[in-house]
Amino acid sequence: MKIEVKDLSELKEAAHQVISTYPEERIFLFYGNMGAGKTTFINALCIELGVTEHTSSPTFSIVNEYSIPQGSIYHFDFYRLKNEMEALDMGYEEYFYSGDYCFVEWSEKIPNLLPLNYIKVAIEVLENQNRLITIEKI
Numbered sequence: 103m104k105i106e107v108k109d110l111s112e113l114k115e116a117a118h119q120v121i122s123t124y125p126e127e128r129i130f131l132f133y134g135n136m137g138a139g140k141t142t143f144i145n146a147l148c149i150e151l152g153v154t155e156h157t158s159s160p161t162f163s164i165v166n167e168y169s170i171p172q173g174s175i176y177h178f179d180f181y182r183l184k185n186e187m188e189a190l191d192m193g194y195e196e197y198f199y200s201g202d203y204c205f206v207e208w209s210e211k212i213p214n215l216l217p218l219n220y221i222k223v224a225i226e227v228l229e230n231q232n233r234l235i236t237i238e239k240i
Contacts, residue, residue, distance in 0.1 A: 107233040117146035127221050131209040134225035139233050144205045175203040180211040
């Protein structure tokens with residue numbers, strides 16, 4: 103699935119499309135350059151799922167947890183990890199295999215720890231500053 107987003111007002115519909123297309127999936131890995139809009143899109147997904155509290159990037163905390171009616175959402179940002187051992191030490195498996203939503207930025211830092219099945223969300227900045235969001239089930 104490909105979705106072109108021309109401005110922030112279109113993120114709500116894009117988030118709705120993703121959640122309604124993959125209602126049973128819980129692991130979403132986000133790819134894109136710094137500033138592509140990964141955290142912004144994750145925020146839209148959180149709102150679509152019912153998060154009412156403020157969301158933010160977990161760059162320094164590594165993981166943020168948000169409550170939703172059906173459980174929790176865990177938002178990871180592995181950018182600052184030095185190696186995969188740090189993810190192991192934080193108990194990433196408990197989150198990934200909890201059955202709760204996991205939205206993961208910079209999963210490139212933990213290539214050997216990724217689950218076999220997930221939704222890949224790639225965000226590309228186009229010449230006109232629009233975003234192309236490409237979603238595929240892995």
